[in-house]
Amino acid sequence: xxxxxxxxxxxxxxxxxxxxxxxxxxxxxxxxxxxxxxxxxxxxxxxxxxxxxxxxxxxxxxxxxxxxxxxxxxxxxxxxxxxxxxxxxxxxxxxxxxxxxxxxxxxxxxxxxxxxxxxxxxxxxxxxxxxxxxxxxxxxxxxxxxxxxxxxxxxxxxxxxxxxxxxxxxxxxxxxxxxxxxxxxxxxxxxxxxxxxxxxxxxxxxxxxxxxxxxxxxxxxxxxxxxxxxxxxxxxxxxxxxxxxxxxxxxxxxxxxxxxxxxxxxxxxxxxxxxxxxxxxxxxxxxxxxxxxxxxxxxxxxxxxxxxxxxxxxxxxxxxxxxxxxxxxxxxxxxxxxxxxxxxxxxxxxxxxxxxxxxxxxxxxxxxxxxxxxxxxxxxxxxxxxxxxxxxxxxxxxxxxxxxxxxxxxxxxxxxxxxxxxxxxxxxxxxxxxxxxxxxxxxxxxxxxxxxxxxxxxxxxxxxxxxxxxxxxxxxxxxxxxxxxxxxxxxxxxxxxx
Numbered sequence: 144x145x146x147x148x149x150x151x152x153x154x155x156x157x158x159x160x161x162x163x164x165x166x167x168x169x170x171x172x173x174x175x176x177x178x179x180x181x182x183x184x185x186x187x188x189x190x191x192x193x194x195x196x197x198x199x200x201x202x203x204x205x206x207x208x209x210x211x212x213x214x215x216x217x218x219x220x221x222x223x224x225x226x227x228x229x230x231x232x233x234x235x236x237x238x239x240x241x242x243x244x245x246x247x248x249x250x251x252x253x254x255x256x257x258x259x260x261x262x263x264x265x266x267x268x269x270x271x272x273x274x275x276x277x278x279x280x281x282x283x284x285x286x287x288x289x290x291x292x293x294x295x296x297x298x299x300x301x302x303x304x305x306x307x308x309x310x311x312x313x314x315x316x317x318x319x320x321x322x323x324x325x326x327x328x329x330x331x332x333x334x335x336x337x338x339x340x341x342x343x344x345x346x347x348x349x350x351x352x353x354x355x356x357x358x359x360x361x362x363x364x365x366x367x368x369x370x371x372x373x374x375x376x377x378x379x380x381x382x383x384x385x386x387x388x389x390x391x392x393x394x395x396x397x398x399x400x401x402x403x404x405x406x407x408x409x410x411x412x413x414x415x416x417x418x419x420x421x422x423x424x425x426x427x428x429x430x431x432x433x434x435x436x437x438x439x440x441x442x443x444x445x446x447x448x449x450x451x452x453x454x455x456x457x458x459x460x461x462x463x464x465x466x467x468x469x470x471x472x473x474x475x476x477x478x479x480x481x482x483x484x485x486x487x488x489x490x491x492x493x494x495x496x497x498x499x500x501x502x503x504x505x506x507x508x509x510x511x512x513x514x515x516x517x518x519x520x521x522x523x524x525x526x527x528x529x530x531x532x533x534x535x536x537x538x539x540x541x542x543x544x545x546x547x548x549x550x551x552x553x554x555x556x557x558x559x560x561x562x563x564x565x566x567x568x569x570x571x572x573x574x575x576x577x578x579x580x581x582x583x584x585x586x587x588x589x590x591x592x593x594x595x596x597x598x599x600x601x602x603x604x605x606x607x608x609x610x611x612x613x614x615x616x617x618x619x620x621x622x623x624x625x626x627x628x629x630x631x632x633x634x635x636x637x638x639x640x641x
Contacts, residue, residue: 162186321382613638
């Protein structure tokens with residue numbers, strides 16, 4: 144490995160340091176804020192690389208926006224890590240919610256390939272658990288205040304993640320959107336409602352077992368499939384058929400740090416080549432469409448196209464990948480990916496325990512997953528690892544392939560947005576419609592522990608779409624029973640009835 148490293152082009156990007164951190168402090172005053180978690184993760188990552196000097200040499204620091212209010216967290220980190228005084232100012236980047244987390248990793252690699260940077264730090268953290276403990280104590284957790292500063296580079300999505308028609312029907316939180324997508328996928332697969340619920344429960348029970356064996360996971364106890372499947376006081380239904388344990392767990396204090404550098408600098412600093420993890424390929428699909436507009440609600444052309452491109456560039460096949468982290472914010476995301484990658488049974492779908500049990504910090508889970516993947520690849524150098532990303536309501540997609548060995552080809556990046564755009568059939572979404580319409584996908588939203596409102600995406604006779612709701616108890620009971628996709632209802636004034 145050492146001889147192979149010496150033969151690499153000096154601008155080959157390598158991931159040399161990784162760290163995941165978390166805290167569970169009963170008293171919020173004992174807990175660190177998010178920026179401190181990021182700093183700790185990066186310092187630990189530098190120690191992991193065996194090269195603390197990397198921090199002061201950072202050319203760029205890339206952070207995805209979280210629930211915190213820092214205006215330029217990269218600058219806070221540059222100052223605390225001593226990077227700002229090491230010569231040329233460190234470039235800071237902040238990516239708003241709606242930007243793929245993988246996009247930051249791709250930028251880090253591309254900057255190194257282009258010779259624009261030799262060291263790039265990527266970090267993220269959330270401390271919603273800390274905020275929650277403070278709130279329950281009737282207090283507010285303090286956070287570092289930045290005034291009059293902005294990142295050198297800001298990234299923002301080009302379009303909205305949802306439409307006013309969807310919002311008017313009661314859709315707001317992602318769980319409702321994903322439940323609708325999953326109902327359409329269930330119907331498309333020909334599964335019954337019970338078969339669908341059983342499959343999801345088994346999948347998530349396995350995730351909980353993986354998390355129990357992951358020291359960096361938020362949850363350390365396995366959960367049974369029957370408990371996950373059913374509504375209960377300890378596991379309430381949020382949007383049928385999703386219980387709380389089908390949802391990403393974002394009430395966590397977790398962070399991650401990744402240190403990328405050039406192979407040339409890694410060699411110069413004497414970083415052990417056994418620590419090096421090579422990005423083989425990264426593919427992104429950034430075409431944005433709202434859920435109700437997607438003609439096939441149970442499909443995701445972005446993953447089919449991005450996956451095929453990534454596997455081709457890296458010279459691997461999905462069926463041969465045994466280490467993978469399929470983005471798992473909700474069951475629909477995992478199930479859709481499996482369909483688009485070919486429905487191949489290749490073993491476990493997560494190395495972390497997924498976003499319910501491993502922990503799903505709002506906007507940096509991909510970094511947590513990449514840390515774990517790097518650690519496993521060091522232990523299993525013959526394997527290739529897959530980490531996928533999602534932004535929004537299955538709106539954007541990305542696939543990244545990693546290895547402990549450099550590939551036959553240099554790291555490759557592709558943006559397949561235009562291919563996805565041309566392959567994604569769309570419907571016009573209209574606000575006002577009266578008359579018969581057919582259900583394309585649906586859910587029942589809950590308030591507290593009670594079903595509150597049924598929401599459905601409807602196919603209209605002229606090929607358009609709309610979204611409507613009902614609060615009629617008998618109709619809600621029908622939606623909670625047998626399959627309703629494909630059934631016809633009468634719409635009027637944004638509501639539907641039998």
